[in-house]
């Protein structure tokens with residue numbers, strides 16, 4: 161898996177190109193402080209030597225250049241292509257480079273009715289490349305792939321639980337088999353609802369997978385999880401990596417160019433903004449307010465915690481529940497692997513409103529969020545809070561990463 165600033169399959173494609181090959185790059189700068197800036201009136205991409213011309217369209221940058229220019233540009237320009245956008249590419253171009261959150265991804269331009277599709281890459285490089293009409297001149301449409309991370313814009317959201325949400329948590333617990341064991345105090349730490357301002361941040365679309373974690377171990381940076389190599393239960397590329405401590409998770413995210421999300425960032429991703437003016441929290445689950453047992457890999461609050469009715473008794477490949485995504489396309493926030501976040505756990509939220517809160521300065525347990533495959537519906541809510549000692553390793557405990565935006 162590439163790092164957020166990695167080149168994806170760009171390098172492999174570049175190796176096949178002649179220096180004079182014509183290339184089109186499409187994307188929109190996401191960083192105003194980028195060393196490359198766009199000047200539409202100058203019809204030029206400042207900072208990219210040799211750029212021929214470009215045009216600005218709907219806030220996007222389009223740039224034409226040669227392979228040599230691309231090599232320079234790729235090192236300089238952090239860009240993102242808006243999700244779902246497309247472009248028409250004349251037949252004279254050998255390659256298009258789609259710029260997205262996780263880096264630059266070179267895609268050979270297809271000819272004819274049966275264009276090749278990029279293969280072997282999950283996420284951004286798995287771009288949809290298809291023909292649009294029988295144009296005869298090889299015009300293709302590139303559809304922007306979804307990045308590995310989602311940019312969540314700065315704003316105020318309502319964090320924590322209202323009285324209504326607290327009541328719902330209790331009710332959901334009491335609908336489970338071990339209803340007599342439910343305790344109100346399990347949900348008390350969610351209270352009370354309060355306004356939180358968050359700056360722009362990038363948030364992983366998926367839980368960190370075994371495949372993505374492996375290179376960090378191979379690099380001698382990350383600790384290998386304590387399971388046997390090839391173990392069917394854990395060691396499959398598409399599964400979330402688990403049996404990782406908080407420090408393991410923190411170390412991986414730093415290696416990948418990011419950090420663990422704060423608790424507030426995680427909750428805003430799962431619940432949305434809510435209505436800060438009225439103090440009303442956002443949605444209850446990543447997909448909406450109503451629990452649906454088929455939208456996540458969950459368990460049960462029962463003697464046997466495993467529940468295979470969603471298709472999985474234990475871990476599921478990440479992204480197995482597309483209908484359980486958030487509106488931004490963030491997957492598996494409810495269930496599958498429970499997720500470490502950066503903060504120390506405090507048994508209650510600060511009373512004051514907050515700006516980019518990072519939790520207590522000290523503690524003995526770290527917050528974990530979203531519930532995992534052994535957990536029942538009450539623990540899958542976006543507001544639910546749990547905690548573990550930072551050295552804990554559990555078969556259902558994984559993580560995802562974030563990084564600062566802007």
Ligand SMILES: [Ca+2]
Pocket residue numbers: 457458459466467468469470471472473474533
């Ligand atoms: Ca399950």
Ligand SMILES: [Ca+2]
Pocket residue numbers: 367492493494495496497498499530531
């Ligand atoms: Ca999860």
